[in-house]
Amino acid sequence: xxxxxVIAEARAGQLRxxxxxxxxxxxxxxSEAGGEVHALVAGPPGTAGLAxxxxxxxxxxxLVAEHAALENYNGEALTALIAExxxxxxxxxxxxxxxxxxxxxAPRVAARLRAAYASDVITxxxxxxxxxxxxPVNTGKLTATLTTSASPAVVSLxxxxxxxxxxxxxxxxxxxxxxxxxxxxxxxxxxxxxxSSAKLDLSEAPIIVSGGRGMKAAENxxxxxxxxxxxxxxAVGCTRAVSxxxxxxxxxxxxxxxxxxxxxxxxxxxxxxxxxxxAGMRTARTIVAVNKDREAPIFKFADYGIVGxxxxxxxxxxxxxxxxxxxx
Amino acid sequence: MKIAxxxxxxxxxxxxxxxxxDGASIDETGxxxxxxxxxxxxxxxxxxxxxxxxxxxxxxxxxGPVQAQEQIRKALSMGADRAVHLAADRIPSDGLAIxxxxxxxLRDGAYDLILFGxxxxxxxxxxxxxxxxxxxxxxxVAAVSKLDVQGDRGTAGRVLEGASETIEFPLPAVLTIDxxxxxxxxPNLKGIMAAKKKPLETRPARLGEQRVxxxxxxxxxxxxxxxxxxxxxxxxxxxxxxxxxxAKVL
Numbered sequence: 001x002x003x004x005x006v007i008a009e010a011r012a013g014q015l016r017x018x019x020x021x022x023x024x025x026x027x028x029x030x031s032e033a034g035g036e037v038h039a040l041v042a043g044p045p046g047t048a049g050l051a052x053x054x055x056x057x058x059x060x061x062x063l064v065a066e067h068a069a070l071e072n073y074n075g076e077a078l079t080a081l082i083a084e085x086x087x088x089x090x091x092x093x094x095x096x097x098x099x100x101x102x103x104x105x106a107p108r109v110a111a112r113l114r115a116a117y118a119s120d121v122i123t124x125x126x127x128x129x130x131x132x133x134x135x136p137v138n139t140g141k142l143t144a145t146l147t148t149s150a151s152p153a154v155v156s157l158x159x160x161x162x163x164x165x166x167x168x169x170x171x172x173x174x175x176x177x178x179x180x181x182x183x184x185x186x187x188x189x190x191x192x193x194x195x196s197s198a199k200l201d202l203s204e205a206p207i208i209v210s211g212g213r214g215m216k217a218a219e220n221x222x223x224x225x226x227x228x229x230x231x232x233x234x235a236v237g238c239t240r241a242v243s244x245x246x247x248x249x250x251x252x253x254x255x256x257x258x259x260x261x262x263x264x265x266x267x268x269x270x271x272x273x274x275x276x277x278x279a280g281m282r283t284a285r286t287i288v289a290v291n292k293d294r295e296a297p298i299f300k301f302a303d304y305g306i307v308g309x310x311x312x313x314x315x316x317x318x319x320x321x322x323x324x325x326x327x328x
Numbered sequence: 329m330k331i332a333x334x335x336x337x338x339x340x341x342x343x344x345x346x347x348x349x350d351g352a353s354i355d356e357t358g359x360x361x362x363x364x365x366x367x368x369x370x371x372x373x374x375x376x377x378x379x380x381x382x383x384x385x386x387x388x389x390x391x392g393p394v395q396a397q398e399q400i401r402k403a404l405s406m407g408a409d410r411a412v413h414l415a416a417d418r419i420p421s422d423g424l425a426i427x428x429x430x431x432x433x434l435r436d437g438a439y440d441l442i443l444f445g446x447x448x449x450x451x452x453x454x455x456x457x458x459x460x461x462x463x464x465x466x467x468x469v470a471a472v473s474k475l476d477v478q479g480d481r482g483t484a485g486r487v488l489e490g491a492s493e494t495i496e497f498p499l500p501a502v503l504t505i506d507x508x509x510x511x512x513x514x515p516n517l518k519g520i521m522a523a524k525k526k527p528l529e530t531r532p533a534r535l536g537e538q539r540v541x542x543x544x545x546x547x548x549x550x551x552x553x554x555x556x557x558x559x560x561x562x563x564x565x566x567x568x569x570x571x572x573x574x575a576k577v578l
Contacts, residue, residue: 011491073493075468100488104470107455111424111462116539119423119453136548137452139341142354143548144451146421150539159489186467187501191494201490207577231578243508250473250508251487256341256449257365257507265577275342282551286575288567289554300554304570308560316561324568324578 002033002126005091007082007106008041008054009099012194015041015050017204018097020057020164022157025124026095027058027167033126035092036060037169040085040176042078044071048173055171057164062173069182072189073101075108077182083112084179091152093131095124098156099203106156116148122161131155139256139279159203160262161283202254205235207265210254210281212239214270214291214310218247223314224269230321232328237261239277255280270310273298290314329384329477331374332439334430334457335367335403336419337396338450345547352542363399366445368512370505374443375407375513377477385409387437391429391533392419404523405515411526414533421542423455428536430456431463440480444504446471454504461502469495473506 006026008019023039030037039059041050044066051062065081086094086109096106098120110117118124121133122143131153137144195201202208209228211221221236228234236252243253254261256279266284271277273289273296281287282301289302290313299305306313340360348355363371374386388403388411390396400411414429434442442464444457454470461468474485480499485492486506515523557566571578 011488016489079462100471100486103454104458104468107423107453107458108462108468110455111427111459114424114539117423117453117455117459118540119455132543135452137545138339138345138354138450139452140548141341141345142347143546144421144542145544145546146540147543148540187469187495187497189493189495192488193492193494195490195492203489251492265571265575279341282548286571286577287551288571294556298554299556301551302554302556303552303575304567305554305556306558306560306563306567307556308563313561313564317564317567320564320568321578324572 002035002092003089004030004035004037005086005089005094006037006039006059007094007096007102008039009097009101010041010043010047010050013046015053016097016099017164018099018159021159021162022095022097023054023057023059024164024167025157025162029093029124029126033092038063038089040065040082042070042081044068051171051173055169056166058167058169059171060169062171063176064173065176065178067178067182069185070178072192074182074185074189075104076185076187077178077180078105079108079112080179082109085176086113086152094152094154096154096156098158102156106154110154113152115152115154116150117154118146118148119156120158121155122158124155124157139275140260140282141279200233200235202235202237202252202259202261205233206263207231207234208237208261208263209234209267209269210237210239210271211242211269212271213241214272216311220311221248223311223318227267227314227318227321230318230325232325239271268298268302269314271298272296273301329378329381330439331378331384331441331443332387332389332434332437333367333370333374333403333408333443334389335371335399336364336390336448337361337392337399338364338448341449347545347547351544353545361395361399363402364445364448366447366449366505366507369507369509370443370445371403371406371408372510372512373475373505374441376510377441387411389414389430389433391416391426393417397528400528401523402515404526405519406513407519409526411528413528413530415530416533416535420535420538421451422538422540423453424459425536425538427456427459427463429533430460432534434460435464440499442466442502444502446504446506457502457504464502467497467501469497469501470504471506472503473508475503475509
């Protein structure tokens, strides 16, 4: 049977948004092929509590592996567990999220299984006997279509490209045992430092407000933060020049060598629109730009451009957004 | 400390891409090339680790066409000691086929560390490094942005989505290097002269079976042309109206 296995990523006792995106994509693929979708979630004792949420997003079966040494990410134990389960379960497709952990794990599992691997895909379908997936290449300036008839096929899904949606399914829990001893892994995550819970991650934020060199100084990012707070559910990003200058952490950098994001709304403040930056945000649904230079390349991409001084426009925009969102 | 760094020759991303006649590759006419951005951090990390250990060797390994020797020479001019060019006319789309060729080269090299850039900016797969680790059954840490090696143990840091983590690993190991770890040095004239005399071996790449193929390449749908809606603070009411009624994001 053409069943699909979805690797559901959890952190700190919660399913990540990308896990539900992968669930939804897996459900669609399995339904199309007339098979079942099984979710696999691994973590410390108590992880089985996440099963109902996976069932509500389309999992026919939820495979739960619990072990104290799965509290933090444990790449070696997960590789062994997922590869073994894929072999014995005879899955046609194994779906990961193209998160930092997923992008370490998926290729390693694929190599262990000598399986076909399509990374960071934005669409995936079974066409006849082949799996067909599209993947942005060359900093998003091109899209490659990858085709494989090999089985199993392993894919990782680009965050934000598959909308998570509810789809009630049985979600029957099946406990599975780790393969080998998870506490004997050679590589150990000894500490996970959670960012502040108030801070939304760039890959999960529906709105991103981003600043470039045009913000003129690190302390001016305060008004970028203010706008993000006024918008609600917004995260703050920056350009490479800004993180290279140490105004913002490298982890906030959006672009070719940083994060690739696809929010509903992207607000570019004092950003000229260099190729390197555009590569990280060109798939945003709506782009707003504020820049003093009318000739800046960012205005070729911005749905709504305002020519003006960010230090004047941004505080006024924040006030207008607060007014518009009164009652929220 | 004996370190291998796997690097890739990549096309200049600033160019205006055209799809070639076969519909499944890029027309590379007039293109410029360089070492993949992320591989530069891996080279720099290897040079610093070798020098801190007070000796050893940094070997560059690159799979690609004969022209990749330009990028190999650049890596040697930065300070690497020797290089191996695994000759292949085309670099396949299947990371595993590449990983098998690299693993065959690296397997008996007795390297303490094998470093990769986190990703190649052309094919953007982030797959070859982890796959080589698997084929060689070595410990793996991907996307390393902090690194400390003491004897036969290492500690790495990496940034996750909304979190970060600290990882301990034994040597030998495979690491993929993210930006932020260091600032890669530029080759100087002395380095460039020295690189000409450093050993560069070439042998055919023993590519694995290709399970995945690129069947087409397209330019993504263009965004609608940009639109300037006004100047300064005066344009804000119109922006708010458009975000509410047209884009429906507010």
